[in-house]
Amino acid sequence: MEKWLVGVDVGGTNIKFAFLSDDGDIVYRWSIPTDVTNDGQNIIPDIASSILHKLHENNQTTNNVKGIGIGAPAFMNMETGFIFEAINLGWKDIDIKSELERRLMLPVVIDNDANVAAIGEMWKGAGIGSKDLLCITIGTGIGGGIIINGEIVHGTNGMAGEIGHITVNLENGILCNCGKYGCLETKSSATGMVQQAIAEIDNHPESLLFISYKQTGQLTAKMIVQAALEKDEYALKIVDTSCYYLGLAIANIANTINPSRIVIGGGVSKAGSLLLNSIQKYFNQFALPRVKMGADLAIATLGNDAGVIGAAWLVKNKL
């Protein structure tokens, strides 16, 4: 029988797992909460025992597994599998590869979560057939994964794809978490959209957002997207501004690396064609004609599965 690939997507809240066929089809998936107590030192034992437990439940042993692929939100050396730091997990200087290999007696390969999600979309999602791919994840922050000639781009010290910190706003840029001003993230992430919406909400008493905000004291990107889908003008203006800066940043990246596909994922991408059409409009304005001609924009299709699928690709192709 063909051996399974195991994909693991370590997040700050949950760890997602899947057993996959050699073709990247998910055979079985599950998740467990991430135990971030004690500097995350239970995470690796939890991963190992959860995999063994689920293999047993499926009447399988490690003999039926080719290897373990892991995506984690961390600074790491992908070749040695050594993690320097994963702030959301509490990890510092963790040799995850050796430790998991010792516990499971199986080969382990790791990469960072944004890269693994990009590979997932390339293998089985909105990036199928594309060897030059830019993936953008719009959530609380903005992350990116870049694939060139079918390979993940890591850069010289693992920082490739930090496109949330491209400077798009030169005049009166807002302070970003990274310490710089005017980053894409301050304008186009979920957080950035909410910040913008709140800043001028009192000038828009006619907006659905004004009403919700005054009633609940809360405003989320989800509410903004929902109101925009209901054609609320103020919400549409916020989404449009977000898409303007996304279109600009994506076009500038595309003029540099000339991708064949640009995949937009993350929570905000649930706005679907509203978001995509607006990004496309500004992308067309800022990309060179031949660059534009070469690139399709698409919404990510794998959702929460992108990470485990990309991690399984690592097992198949990098072990």
Add this chain to the structure above:
Amino acid sequence: MEKWLVGVDVGGTNIKFAFLSDDGDIVYRWSIPTDVTNDGQNIIPDIASSILHKLHENNQTTNNVKGIGIGAPAFMNMETGFIFEAINLGWKDIDIKSELERRLMLPVVIDNDANVAAIGEMWKGAGIGSKDLLCITIGTGIGGGIIINGEIVHGTNGMAGEIGHITVNLENGILCNCGKYGCLETKSSATGMVQQAIAEIDNHPESLLFISYKQTGQLTAKMIVQAALEKDEYALKIVDTSCYYLGLAIANIANTINPSRIVIGGGVSKAGSLLLNSIQKYFNQFALPRVKMGADLAIATLGNDAGVIGAAWLVKNKL
């Protein structure tokens, strides 16, 4: 005896040639004028006969040549060696690889001139030892060559590295040759610097540039750089603006691909440390701390030889 590599750098004015050792040392170099009459149809015969002639002069035959590498300012398919268009040469739909191979009975490999120059700097110039390299050539326009994991990045339709057309100026951007507004080229190329200088020259009668311009009716980037080196305040301001946008664009690219070295070449790079220090200052402002830590900025060292050396690298590594 070890076979020679032949590097050819086709430009709109001259064609540069060199015979190189297998280690990339230039054994012999020469150049001929580019005959752009009749849609450039004499160029390929000229290249072939010039190589044969110089081999003969050096008491060698094609038996002593491993192959021919060519860099050209063209849109092409690098794998088939087919050129779709080279505006400065008058070429359209030219199968340069087949035609030269037929004439010389030697294998031929081609790539575009910006990429070939970047490879040259990686092999023997300011990029030595770096596998993740960004090369920027600042001349009449601004070109770029990107190397990731030691390989040239072409992109999906050969447009990778078009960094002169990154939009840096959102408000009141100047119209660029490409049809867009606010491109890096409009601010930081030789042409862009001259445009800026002339636009406000009448407000700066104290400047050396004012005096030269009024006397000669001419203003060049070389004059601006020279005046800046002589601490002329207006010239320094023009150079500073140019470097501000270069530093911004380079940092945004670096946040995306995380290079280990950034090499700045072209005519304007003759300003040397004046330019480099100023670009570095703005690069530091706009790059993420870890991205900044990973990247050295340097001035290109190969000058006019970068093209023939990079073309020879193609022969060594791609044939």
